Amino acid sequence: MADGYTRLENGQPRTIGRLLNPRSVAIVGMSSKPNTAGHIVLQNLQANSFAGDIHLIGRNAGEVSGLPIRTDIASLPAGVDLAVLTVPAAAVEEALAGCASRGVGAAVVFASGFAETGEAARQEQERLSRMVRASGMSVVGPNCIGYTNFVEGFNVAFVSVNEVPRLAPGTTDAVAIIAQSGGLGNHMRLGLNARNVPVSYSVSTGNEMDLGLGDFVLHLIDDPATRVIMIYAEHIRQPGAFLRAAARAREAGKPIVLMHPGRGQRAKEAAKSHTGALAGDHAVMRVMAERAGVVLVDTLDEVLDTAEILARYPRPSPGGVGILTFSGAFCGIAHDFCDDLGIAIPPLSTETEAALRPQLPSFIPPRNPLDLGTEAVWRPDLVGMGASALLSEPSVGGVVVSIPVVSPKLSLAYLNNILEARRGSHKPVALALLGDGSPLPPELLAAVREHGVVVSRSSDRTLRAMAHVLRRSPPPAPSQADRPRAPELPAMSGAGPQPEWLGKEILATLGISVPGGRLAGTLEQAILVAGEIGYPVVLKAQAAALAHKTEAGGVILNLKDEAALRAGWDRLMGNLRQAQPDLRLDGVLVEAMSPPGLELVIGGRRDPQWGPVLLVGLGGVLVEALGDVRLLPADCSEGEVLTALNQLKAAKLLHGFRNRPAVDLGAVARAVRAIGHLLLDHPEIIEIDVNPLMVHAQGEGAVALDALVVTA
Structure with a gap:
């Protein structure tokens, strides 16, 4: 915190203090007509004995409660801490621009009619967001119902007038509520009150045109009254900022309890229509947020129950x-x-x-x-x-x-x-x-x-x-001391899916075993390779444009001798001519057939919002049939990989089952970690899929039988 009123995040001032505890307030959109939003905002200030200056701006001159209504934002004194905008959506841009020109520190936008209504309105909101950030003013909303500071007794709301019960001086065990839904935020506050758990702040963030969850978390880390931060979010719009803030909260010993719907498609659509959320991958969000120390819960009961325990027992x-x-x-x-x-x-x-x-x-x-x-x-x-x-x-x-x-x-x-x-x-x-x-x-x-x-x-x-x-107690941060230097990768053939042979060369540079063999351009070369590596062999057609080799007949297995190889070569070429007549091959990969083992899958992708994440689970055709997989952050430790493997539904297969030996989990963990490092070190790689990874008995390693690498 640069001073009592300004939070610095990435070098940019975030005026959270001027928002939550202002010394001066302007109400923009005031009218002489009673029972309007502006009147309710003013009555809340008066009911809570706000001691600062109050300025009223409206279309028509007049007077309310002895305060004059001015007709031009330009008449505001410079440097007002907070502007409360009670204007409709169509007037928000003009009001924000006027506030910025007068050096207003922060603003609250109640109006609906922005990103929650559709794509065109979402783009308009993003344009206003860029304007606001360029001005240096901080904004809560739009599409929010306001907020309450229970520490100082300050309330910004347009729904009803309430006298704020202030926290007892010296309170250190309160829960702060940050909610993208004002209604659920109020439910959480009432639930905590019923349990005699103090609440320090309740903030409705709405569409988060500017200030987001991470901004408020950063502010609350240093708030002496707040012990636990409770969040309801339908979409975490700035994942990087949120994860950085969550990691700092964990270091400071302030737990975050998060409820985030959206596991199913209908929940995603509901969130989109409610707050303009562009819902990301819920499973990816969960693994990354939990890694940062966030406690994720699935129900309203859990969010209250868990926050109460953490408020009473912070360690x-x-x-x-x-x-x-x-x-x-x-x-x-x-x-x-x-x-x-x-x-x-x-x-x-x-x-x-x-x-x-x-x-x-x-x-x-x-x-x-x-x-x-x-x-x-x-x-x-x-x-x-x-x-x-x-x-x-x-x-x-x-x-x-x-x-x-x-x-x-x-x-x-x-x-x-x-x-x-x-x-x-x-x-x-x-x-x-x-x-x-x-x-x-x-x-x-x-x-x-x-x-x-x-x-x-x-x-x-x-x-x-x-x-x-x-x-909640997170695993220790993985040691970087044993992290290998980023390998120099083979040259890749432009953007998009890379051929399997190139993907396997990349895996080999990481120390992941691949079958013996190499690329052959002719039948004679294939016979030569097979003679070197020994029969039986497999033939695999290779081309970046051949997305599904098996479906196209581009994979011929278990060729036991030269005669079988010749026949297999002819069959493969005939299949490809029929499936993709214009296909240009890089060649045919001739590889030794792998002995049987347990088929697993290792995947990795660069999520556009959350960054690189890994997947490990049951592989082969079962990965799609059963979906028995676990997600991991890209910087996971080998211990975390082993934990994830043992959480699979099919974990029994890993440790010896029906006369099958226990498999080499250490080799799997090393391969997963190597692929995680690959994604962290090479941003040009956006996806990688090793399926199957054939895992052999303990001590005998694992071999990548197929590999897909996709580049940006």
Whole structure:
């Protein structure tokens, strides 16, 4: 932050402070007619005792609340902090230009009718965006409902008039809300208020003509009242800026919880019609955002539940979940549910078991989940003892207590024991009180609010939120010390798909094994190559214009001797003449047939918004039939690759299955990492596909049987 009011991002001033906490405000589009948007904005300023200067600009001169309405933006004093535009879409450009000419620091545009309405309006919005950025003024909107600063008690809104409840001085555990939908932002705020979680800011960003999610994240990193940043986004319009901001938030210890719809085509279309979003690839967004430390959630329940835990426990430890319950049935439910969530319920260490055993009745085994049965009715202290033991377990990162609601006295006893157990621990503890919507004792609710206990009425929701929190701890940044120097690649034949033989030469420079063989221009050369590498061999027609060799009959397999090779050559040439009569071949690739193994796929592409991303999974024809793949960032470590492989649905095949040996996962991880480095070092490569990568038994490596490289 350059000063209290200006944020520098890439050398450009971002006047977030002048927006959120201005010293002077101009309302543009004011009229003498009551109950209009301008009047509501003014009433919000007055209801919250705004002490700065207020200037009114409208078409016709007049007076509102003792303030004169001026008819020309040029009459504004220079350097007003904030202009609130209550004008229709057609008047926005003129108003923004006028504000910029008077050195206004920031503006809010309420008007709809921009990118959310179609392509022509989107282009118009982009033109205005370029104008705004050239002026140095910062703009929120268009198509937004405003924002509220709960720290200073400042509210910009046109829907209703509200007195803003200010945060208590010294608050450091608040959640800031940034939402591209004002309605959902309000839902999130009310949900947090109901949980007694303070909110520092609630900002509706709308179409993000100028200021985007990353700008607000950067500002909030240094805000002392904000502990967690909650985001609802239908499209992250500036991915690079957002990822840089998210990485800085992670370094500063400020979690970001993001809800981003758009996994399916209908959700993408809904987002497009709502905020003018040009939806990108949701799966790519997810892998890149999670790599930057963002917690991605899929439902409105999860975004609130997860943000609450992180607001109460900002430094969760990595690890699995410890579960305490009074129900043996719930133990089985929890195992199934946590398996689906991908979060471990780790067994207790021998030390913890030994410490627990003498304190528990003989019929209660010391294990995780810890089922106290009905014994806790007579011994409430067991709840605290069990929770304390789970929290002390190194493999446990957080604890979920799932118990029924009983008498007020006993419920308070359980709660007090839990409070005592969590004392001194930074690990999150969440309490699920069973009984759905049944009433809770008022004295219990009062104690929950007083002590900031995370409470829900759903064990499912509590476990899901805890899983998000415990998975948040990101892997360490991959070491660059062992990163190989960028190889000098073979010359490529212009833009577009490269022939397979050239793709394999590129792979060979990366140290990825390819079958023995080389390009042959004639039958005689093919016979010579086959004699050198040994039969059986495969023939593959080679030309950049031959996109689908197999479909065109351009691949002949398992030629066991010279006679078979001659016949195969004739058959291949006949197939090509019929499929693509004008095709000009580079030659025919003569290669040794690979021994059988497990077919995987490694892919990489340069996403136009998010940059390079990798794919690994089950290969061959199954990649399209089953789609059993995982995405990874291009700078992933070998450990991350191995984790992704073991998350495949077909992971059993990797470790030996039905008399098949375990495969060489190390070779796969090295190949994936090498392809990631290739994409990072060579921006001219926009796509690469190795399918199949034939993976052999452990220690025997992997061979790329086919390779497609596409250049820009």
